[in-house]
Amino acid sequence: MTMRLWRQLELEWKVLLLAAGLFVAFAWPVQRFVITRLSETLFQSIDPDLETTLRAELADAEGGQRGALKEHIERYRQTRVLMPIVVKEQQRLLIALSIGLFMLFLLLALWVLKRLTRPLKDLARAVDRIGKGETAQVARVSEGALGIVEQAVVNLQEELVALREQARMQGMETAWKDIARVMAHEIKNPLTPIRLTLDRMEERSGSGRGVSNEDLTKFLTRINAQVDMLERLVDQFRSFSREPEVRLAAVDCAALLRTVADGMGRSLTTTIEGAATIQSDPYLLQQIFLNLLKNSLDAGADRVSAVIGTGVGAVTIALQDNGPGIPPAHLGRIWLPYVTFMKNGSGLGLAVVKQLVETLRGAVSLVSPPGQGVRITLTFPTDLTGEN
Amino acid sequence: MLENVADGFLGLFMFFAHWLSPGNDRGEIRIEAVRELKTRSVLECFISFEWNERMSDLIDAGIPMRFRILSYSDRGDSTLSIRTLFCDVGEYTYYISDSLIVPAIDSVYVSKEYRQIYRALREYRHVMRSFARSASYFQIEAVLLPSRVSHLNRSIDMSDICGCRRFATRVISKQRGK
Numbered sequence: 047m048t049m050r051l052w053r054q055l056e057l058e059w060k061v062l063l064l065a066a067g068l069f070v071a072f073a074w075p076v077q078r079f080v081i082t083r084l085s086e087t088l089f090q091s092i093d094p095d096l097e098t099t100l101r102a103e104l105a106d107a108e109g110g111q112r113g114a115l116k117e118h119i120e121r122y123r124q125t126r127v128l129m130p131i132v133v134k135e136q137q138r139l140l141i142a143l144s145i146g147l148f149m150l151f152l153l154l155a156l157w158v159l160k161r162l163t164r165p166l167k168d169l170a171r172a173v174d175r176i177g178k179g180e181t182a183q184v185a186r187v188s189e190g191a192l193g194i195v196e197q198a199v200v201n202l203q204e205e206l207v208a209l210r211e212q213a214r215m216q217g218m219e220t221a222w223k224d225i226a227r228v229m230a231h232e233i234k235n236p237l238t239p240i241r242l243t244l245d246r247m248e249e250r251s252g253s254g255r256g257v258s259n260e261d262l263t264k265f266l267t268r269i270n271a272q273v274d275m276l277e278r279l280v281d282q283f284r285s286f287s288r289e290p291e292v293r294l295a296a297v298d299c300a301a302l303l304r305t306v307a308d309g310m311g312r313s314l315t316t317t318i319e320g321a322a323t324i325q326s327d328p329y330l331l332q333q334i335f336l337n338l339l340k341n342s343l344d345a346g347a348d349r350v351s352a353v354i355g356t357g358v359g360a361v362t363i364a365l366q367d368n369g370p371g372i373p374p375a376h377l378g379r380i381w382l383p384y385v386t387f388m389k390n391g392s393g394l395g396l397a398v399v400k401q402l403v404e405t406l407r408g409a410v411s412l413v414s415p416p417g418q419g420v421r422i423t424l425t426f427p428t429d430l431t432g433e434n
Numbered sequence: 435m436l437e438n439v440a441d442g443f444l445g446l447f448m449f450f451a452h453w454l455s456p457g458n459d460r461g462e463i464r465i466e467a468v469r470e471l472k473t474r475s476v477l478e479c480f481i482s483f484e485w486n487e488r489m490s491d492l493i494d495a496g497i498p499m500r501f502r503i504l505s506y507s508d509r510g511d512s513t514l515s516i517r518t519l520f521c522d523v524g525e526y527t528y529y530i531s532d533s534l535i536v537p538a539i540d541s542v543y544v545s546k547e548y549r550q551i552y553r554a555l556r557e558y559r560h561v562m563r564s565f566a567r568s569a570s571y572f573q574i575e576a577v578l579l580p581s582r583v584s585h586l587n588r589s590i591d592m593s594d595i596c597g598c599r600r601f602a603t604r605v606i607s608k609q610r611g612k
Contacts, residue, residue, distance in 0.1 A: 104524060116524035121585035123495035123523060127488075128586060 058159030062152055069148055077144060081137045088129055096122050165192055169199055176203050179210070233279070236272035243268050283394070292405060294430055297328045299354050299363060306335040307350070314343045320354035322361040325429040330402050337395045338422060342367035344388055344395075347419060356428070363424045371414040380412065406430060461598035463561075463574055465605060474564045477505075477605060481559045481576050483596050490551055492581070492592065496523045499592055500579040503561060507569035512536055516579070519558045521551075528554035575602040 052060070097119055104115045165188055172182035176199075184203055186196040243265050250257050257265070300321040307316035316339065342350050347369030355362045372380060376387050381400045386393035396412075403410045408426040415421075461483035469476040481501065493499060498520035506512040514536040521528050530545035548554035565572045577600045580589040593599035 112524070116522075117585070120496040120523045124497060124583050124585050127491045127495040127497070128583060128590065131590065 057163055058156060061159055062155060065152070065155065066148075073144060073148075077137075077140055081133065081140070084136075085130070085133045088133065092122075092126055092129070165196070169195060173199060173202075176206060181207075229283070233276065236275045236279075240269050240272045292327045292330065292430070294325055295328055296323055297326050297331055298323050299331070299361060302328060302331055303335050303352055303354075303363070306332055306339060309336075310339055310343060314339060314348060314350060316350045316352060318352045318354070320356075322354050322356050322428075324361050324426055325431055326406055326426055327430075330406060331426075334399050334402050334424070337399045338365055341395045342369055342420065345369040345420070359428055361426050361428055363426075364421060365424075366421045367419045369419045371416065371419050372412075374414075374416075377412070377414065461596070461601045463576060463601045463603040465603060468605065470567060471564075473567055475567050475569075475572070476562065476564045477572060477574070478560070478562050479574060479603065481561060481601060483578075483598055483601070485555065486595070488595050489592065492590070492595070493519060493521050493528070493551060494523070496521055496585075497581050497583050497590060499558075500581055502577045502579055503574070504577075505563045505565070505572065505574040507565045507572040509566040509569040511563075511565035511569065511572070513563060517558065517561075519554060522547075530554060530558050571604055571606045573602065573604045575600065577601075 055063070100115055100119050100122065104112060104119070107115050169184070172184045175182040176184075182203060184196065184199050186193055186200060188196055247257055247262075247265055250261075298321070300318050303316070303318055307314065307318075310316070339350060342365075345367070347367035349368045351366050353364045353366075355364070372387065380387075380396050383394055383397035386395075400410055403424060403426075406426055407430060408424060410425075411423050413421050413423075461481070464480045464482050465477065466480050467476075467478040469478070489499075498518045500519075501517045502514070503517055504512075504514045513534070516533040516535065518531045518533070519528065520531070525547075527547040527549060528551055529547055532543040534541040534543070545554075545557060548557070561574070561576070563572075563574060578591075578593045578596070578598070580591045582589050591599075
């Protein structure tokens with residue numbers, strides 16, 4: 047306990063405590079020794095037989111000589127009786143003076159130590175800020191060992207800034223590479239069937255067989271579908287790359303969710319419990335619901351149950367699917383853009399959802415207990431106008 | 435001759451009495467008697483404080499002990515005096531003087547000489563004051579003053595040694611059975 051307290055003490059207080067300890071351990075006995083020696087010396091300086099001698103002379107003296115002898119005796123007695131009192135007084139004075147001087151020394155020492163340790167404390171604070179990734183104002187202003195430490199911290203900060211910049215550039219490069227890879231993959235997917243369809247049309251036209259109206263309709267429908275996919279892909283990228291505009295309106299959450307669920311067709315059965323109307327952006331909410339339901343469908347779920355609950359100033363929408371769920375090791379990275387664990391995923395679905403939810407001043411969380419699918423909880427303020 | 439021997443025995447007896455008595459480091463003014471006269475009341479009291487060897491040594495060295503004694507009542511009976519105990523070092527004799535400051539300025543009374551300090555001390559501690567019978571209260575206060583050390587050109591506060599400086603007591607009419 048004592049050692050822990052000692053370790054927590056600032057350097058200057060440690061020095062002062064040591065000084066106080068030394069004062070009590072040495073100065074106190076020393077002053078007692080000095081006073082005792084002084085007292086002994088003073089007492090030894092008084093002739094113990096003086097009064098006897100004076101009284102012997104007084105017995106034979108007369109007139110003025112008698113008066114003078116009486117005064118000598120009185121002086122002798124007063125000196126002897128007051129000696130211990132004077133010594134005590136001096137001792138008290140010495141102690142008071144010592145304590146006063148020591149206190150003065152302590153204050154002076156505290157001031158000097160505070161001044162001496164201030165650059166070190168500034169450095170410690172600067173290092174702490176640098177460690178947190180902030181920029182600290184550090185410069186070499188001292189000489190000697192302290193100056194060397196200051197220079198080392200300056201160098202350290204410069205190196206860290208350079209390393210961070212390098213890491214940032216590398217990160218950007220990696221991100222661009224990822225984007226290019228994903229885009230290439232996503233664009234190539236619809237392009238392949240378009241190319242194949244066009245080749246087939248060209249082959250028929252070249253061979254003179256011609257293309258019947260029925261086939262032409264079929265080929266055009268196929269190409270249209272792939273072009274739609276390309277457009278959807280472009281829309282996804284665009285919605286992620288810029289801050290969406292918010293247009294407020296009264297939104298019936300249950301009805302909106304039902305509309306989105308109906309658009310998913312028969313492949314995904316969605317049940318909805320509860321209802322709530324909030325002031326929010328219906329288009330952005332629709333995008334959120336669409337992404338989440340599509341995500342469940344892509345993950346292999348065929349059933350989603352939604353529960354809408356109301357709280358104080360907030361609405362909660364919980365979506366539970368019956369898909370395979372997400373392994374715990376992947377949960378930490380699911381919100382990152384271009385990170386996907388599905389075979390044909392773009393890695394933008396959940397990232398877009400997160401961005402849109404935050405735009406609507408809401409919150410989103412995801413849990414995936416093993417074997418129980420994915421449960422996503424969305425929370426929105428009931429009135430975005432008031433919340434803002 | 436016989437008077438000196440009697441003084442000697444009495445002084446010796448009082449020395450032992452002081453030596454054996456328990457130390458009392460708090461002083462007081464003890465009322466010994468209140469005598470009622472025709473128009474006045476006479477108060478006899480005793481200033482009690484610790485006496486020790488060091489006090490004796492100081493007095494024996496010719497350093498006087500001085501008390502300022504103030505008494506007053508609601509009837510205007512005010513008295514202020516300085517009572518001093520001092521020693522003639524050459525003759526080994528003790529004297530008590532009363533310098534009355536109020537109401538009679540410069541009225542000094544000096545006691546007879548004492549050969550024993552304890553006898554002188556008994557007389558020194560004994561204070562007598564009178565006041566009007568019609569007074570509803572009478573207060574008496576004693577303050578130990580600093581003493582001058584003539585040959586060392588300084589003063590000494592004996593209250594540091596005897597452990598108290600100011601004593602006071604008040605007599606009110608009920609205590610006197612009025």
